Amino acid sequence: MNIIVGHTNMDMDCIGSMVLARYLYPGYQLVRSRLIHPVARNLFNLYQNHLDMVTLKELKGVQVDTIVIVDTRTYRRVKEYLDVIERGTGDIIIYDHHQEKTGDIQGAVLHQIDVGSNTTFLALEVIHRGIHINETDATIALAGIYADTGNFTHENVKDQDFQAASYMLKHGASMKLVKSFLNALKDKHQITLFHDLLNRLYYADFNGHFIIMSYMELEQQAGGLGAVVEKVFDVENADAIFSVFAFKKENNVIIIGRSQKERINLNDILGKFDGGGHPNAASALLKGRSGPEVFRSLEEHLRTELLPAARAGQIMSTDLDVIHQDWDLLKASMVLESINHTGAPVVDKDNTLVGFMTLKDIMKGRKVNQMHAPVKAYMSRKVITGSEGATIREVADIMYKNHIGHLPIVRGDRLIGIVTRTDYLNHLDRKIALKV
Numbered sequence: 389m390n391i392i393v394g395h396t397n398m399d400m401d402c403i404g405s406m407v408l409a410r411y412l413y414p415g416y417q418l419v420r421s422r423l424i425h426p427v428a429r430n431l432f433n434l435y436q437n438h439l440d441m442v443t444l445k446e447l448k449g450v451q452v453d454t455i456v457i458v459d460t461r462t463y464r465r466v467k468e469y470l471d472v473i474e475r476g477t478g479d480i481i482i483y484d485h486h487q488e489k490t491g492d493i494q495g496a497v498l499h500q501i502d503v504g505s506n507t508t509f510l511a512l513e514v515i516h517r518g519i520h521i522n523e524t525d526a527t528i529a530l531a532g533i534y535a536d537t538g539n540f541t542h543e544n545v546k547d548q549d550f551q552a553a554s555y556m557l558k559h560g561a562s563m564k565l566v567k568s569f570l571n572a573l574k575d576k577h578q579i580t581l582f583h584d585l586l587n588r589l590y591y592a593d594f595n596g597h598f599i600i601m602s603y604m605e606l607e608q609q610a611g612g613l614g615a616v617v618e619k620v621f622d623v624e625n626a627d628a629i630f631s632v633f634a635f636k637k638e639n640n641v642i643i644i645g646r647s648q649k650e651r652i653n654l655n656d657i658l659g660k661f662d663g664g665g666h667p668n669a670a671s672a673l674l675k676g677r678s679g680p681e682v683f684r685s686l687e688e689h690l691r692t693e694l695l696p697a698a699r700a701g702q703i704m705s706t707d708l709d710v711i712h713q714d715w716d717l718l719k720a721s722m723v724l725e726s727i728n729h730t731g732a733p734v735v736d737k738d739n740t741l742v743g744f745m746t747l748k749d750i751m752k753g754r755k756v757n758q759m760h761a762p763v764k765a766y767m768s769r770k771v772i773t774g775s776e777g778a779t780i781r782e783v784a785d786i787m788y789k790n791h792i793g794h795l796p797i798v799r800g801d802r803l804i805g806i807v808t809r810t811d812y813l814n815h816l817d818r819k820i821a822l823k824v
């Protein structure tokens with residue numbers, strides 16, 4: 389017999405990958421994990437007959453030749469199968485979209501690609517071969533794509549994910565059903581936990597990053613914690629969240645992290661705690677450790693190891709267009725027009741920031757025929773400024789609260805740069821490298 393397996397604790401992307409793999413490997417048997425991830429339980433139950441997965445027990449005494457593994461390349465995550473299956477001849481073939489550098493499954497042929505969901509990976513092959521898929525599989529696959537791409541908002545989403553989703557819709561995937569499977573907080577205990585967690589959070593500043601921390605002790609391991617933490621992260625606008633849960637009964641501690649900053653790479657950070665995942669979403673399970681101790685060492689690790697947050701001084705423009713206070717309005721307006729700006733900081737001879745002049749200010753002078761009046765008579769003197777050490781979050785807050793599109797950066801009262809909307813957007817979009 390030849391089989392298709394996913395990782396332990398199967399989620400929707402895993403199941404989506406498996407149903408598509410069945411088109412690429414006709415006649416291969418799907419094998420289920422002992423564990424179905426809480427987010428996928430509903431889908432799994434409703435499609436149990438269609439999925440037609442066998443358990444490992446049912447494979448007892450059966451010789452397995454080729455094994456197709458989807459959505460992982462890590463031995464630990466397929467150990468439950470590999471350790472008990474009676475191997476005959478045949479390859480192990482892996483399709484995985486995770487970003488670990490190497491896999492550790494002996495003798496496996498690894499196919500890898502950088503896309504948002506693993507289901508997309510299999511879908512690309514299905515599309516390439518022009519295979520027609522049925523509506524149910526299209527629905528299951530589409531649910532997998534939505535789930536693993538965070539509704540197409542995760543940073544690792546690629547155009548291929550949209551291409552795959554489009555193919556599923558063309559083949560009759562039901563958006564109504566997909567939506568019903570995607571509701572993350574399925575169980576009552578998750579909703580309760582969501583509220584408990586909101587009440588226990590605190591905000592911490594680690595190296596200029598705005599981070600949510602939480603610590604909770606639970607009687608025993610509960611499913612679906614990741615979805616709960618994600619929901620909390622959704623409603624709180626932080627750079628990252630780290631939630632630590634200690635389970636009394638199992639004597640285990642789990643750290644769940646979510647991040648929306650490149651400088652907070654969770655795969656690296658939680659790798660130090662023997663965990664891992666994606667740069668933006670990862671977790672670590674620590675067995676036989678005390679909760680408070682794990683929490684303290686996590687805090688210590690964040691305090692000392694986190695790359696410092698970007699500061700205004702690192703994203704500001706230093707190639708400055710300024711207006712001198714002694715110029716007349718005519719010259720100021722010509723300069724603004726030539727640089728295509730609606731305003732610029734005004735300085736004196738020593739480059740001290742003395743005001744800000746906009747086209748609007750100049751209009752006031754034009755109306756009363758005062759284009760030869762000095763800039764200092766018409767500029768606004770109250771200028772909102774920032775310091776080079778301000779975090780990007782602080783810069784954004786100042787611009788947002790004051791409805792301004794550029795923030796002059798001063799050292800003492802000397803103008804040293806300006807953060808414009810473009811600088812800010814480019815930084816968010818990671819289009820520019822940080823200045824040192």
Ligand SMILES: [Mn+2]
Pocket residue numbers: 401402459485505506536
């Ligand atoms: Mn996946």
